[in-house]
Amino acid sequence: MSTARTFLTQIAAILAKDIRSELRSKQTWISMGMFALLVLVIFNFAFDLRVDNKAAVVPGALWVAFIFASRRGLGRTIAAEQDGGSLDRLLLCPVDRKAIYLAKLLGNLLFIGVVEIVALPIFAALFDVPLFVGQLIPIVLLGTLGVATIGTLFSVMAAATRARELLLPLLVFPLIVPIVIAAVRATGSLLVPGGANEPPWLGLIIAFDIIFLSLATLLFQYVIEE
Amino acid sequence: MALAKRETRIEPQSTKAPPRAGVPVASLILGGLSFIGMMISIWMIFLYAPTEAVQGDVQRIFYFHVPMAWIGMLAFGIVAVGGIGYLIKKDERWDWVARAAAESGAVFITLAIILGSIWGKQTWGTWWTWDPKLTAVLVLWFMYIAYLMLRSYMGRSTSSAYAGAVLAIVGVIDVPIIYMSVQWWRTLHPGPEVANGDLPASVVLTLMVALVTFTLFYSFLMVQLYNLQKLQAQAQRLRAHVEYGLED
């Protein structure tokens, strides 16, 4: 088997195992989903989303909900390895550490993605906004990829410390500021199409994803090895 | 085997000859130059530079604020360089540089933000504004805090050094992107900006002198902090020898 094929097989194997484990534990999805919905409802009360200012606030509320919900899910796959019996189970195998990272990233993406898929229609209904237009799916997908890329990398670091819960958001939130800005603005321009001056937000998200996905894949081996 | 640990890798001894106890040349030179520079700067800032027409004397904060902000940003670059050096060379001295730069840089950036905030309040009536520069600097401040907390929690170990290096590398590449994204955002909703129009020559000169002075002072601090890191590492090694016997 060529190394490239082995690489992909290993990613698929780790991903499949993680999905299977999560399905059997049933914890993460439900809590993440409920959390996202709670945030949306609270935003409704906090901002009193009446018709006229909806377009301005709704995208922000949506992405805050996504980011806070993803916070819960981000550390999950790594924590599951450790709580169960340490990452050693995985590190013992002759698997490229990049493959471990990509598998964990895909797992995180999947978990957060499912929550988003559920939350979006509910969101659109709750606030009566025509959300499913134009490039919504790419924006949500690529924005989430940016958050998950950073989050997966740092969840390993934070997990090694006592203050896991505090440190992970502190590490991740400053770094994902460009994603937050771009994703919110891009989603907003779906509701209220911007003028000719609207910057290429989706392009920024894509650039961010490419840069940090490459970087994180290369750097992951340094944070995971003992 | 859980990952949570505070291990310390007993590093191989530096291959350089042990430093002779004697005159700390770098410190003296930098310290002396900094002192002279400070004297000159203070004279220039308070006496030489012209009083700004609109803002009055408060504007002189500018000469402290700007160099400190620049150095605070430069320092983060040094943290990243130290991190890259450590990843490549695995020599703990690179990590000492990174930690020294992080500690000093955090202080400088904090002071820069505070001074800038005071200046802003006096000048425009607000403590804060979300213009691109300030926002980027604020995020940078958070990154410093995250770095220091991470290093603190992970202790003195190889994994701690690696984690710090990764954070610094990701951060240093991210900051320009953050700046750009905020700038794009603000062009749609322009707000009060730290606009510096054409400045008279004396102002520019004073600013340059202040910048050089603070850089010298910063270098002086870096040397001290680096030596502090070195001493801490050596103390750790000695403690280990005393407690557990010599390695060989």
Next chain:
Amino acid sequence: MTFDRVGTSLNRSSDSSPVPPTSNYNQSSPAQSDAAFSDASDKIHMVEIRTLKKSYALKPVLRGINLDVRQGERVALLGANGAGKTTLLRILACLTRPDRGTVFILGLDSVQQAQQVRALIGFVAHQPYLYPELTALENLLFFARMYAVKQGRERAVTLLQRVGLERRMHERVGTFSRGQVQRLAWARALLHSPRLLLLDEPDTGLDQQGHELVNALLTEHVEQSGSVLFTTHQLERVLPLAGRVVILGAGRVVFTGETANVDLDALQRTYQRATV
């Protein structure tokens, strides 16, 4: 008696196998051992450790280990708790890196060529390195994919039968008893036909059947010119099981010798002295 097969092999050369003898438990001089190697590949040691040092949390655990393990050799590693046995195994398994020194496994550097080395190692440790929420078969299938084992499913089922778990192969490992978990850990370790088996106190928590199984597995492994390095506290078990004994004391090798040449009392005295 279950040890017979193992015990008698110490007293005769292993010429019952069609493979040319790669090791001789009876050798008493290095010259004789060299003569036993018939082709170049056998001259490479399975394990070659030079001045290995490792510290954890300020404390030096390994202070300069020099150790060789030949192909087909069974080495018992003795030592008090904290002497560095587990650390040594973890370094050999490429789970952690040495601070100083070199470790070569079949000529491969365990740091620079870690991925290749990992494929050669089977590790049965205190922790089973299994996923409790998955079934026994799912666990083995997962590791088969990770180790790129050819015909992974067949191999997994074969091993499950070998360790006597085929009836529970579709049950979650979390429901297994300690002994069953150990057996599955053995299956996992042997899945990819490793050249070097590392065992951390393999005799704990096993019933009589478990002991017999372990002996049989070890014998099969060695017959295929694999090597074994195992740690243990129980000296009585060492002599029949191992060809060579190494005692670690305070992070150093304080004794090494062929089991054929030492008796239990002398060994015990040396052990006491070393672990004081």
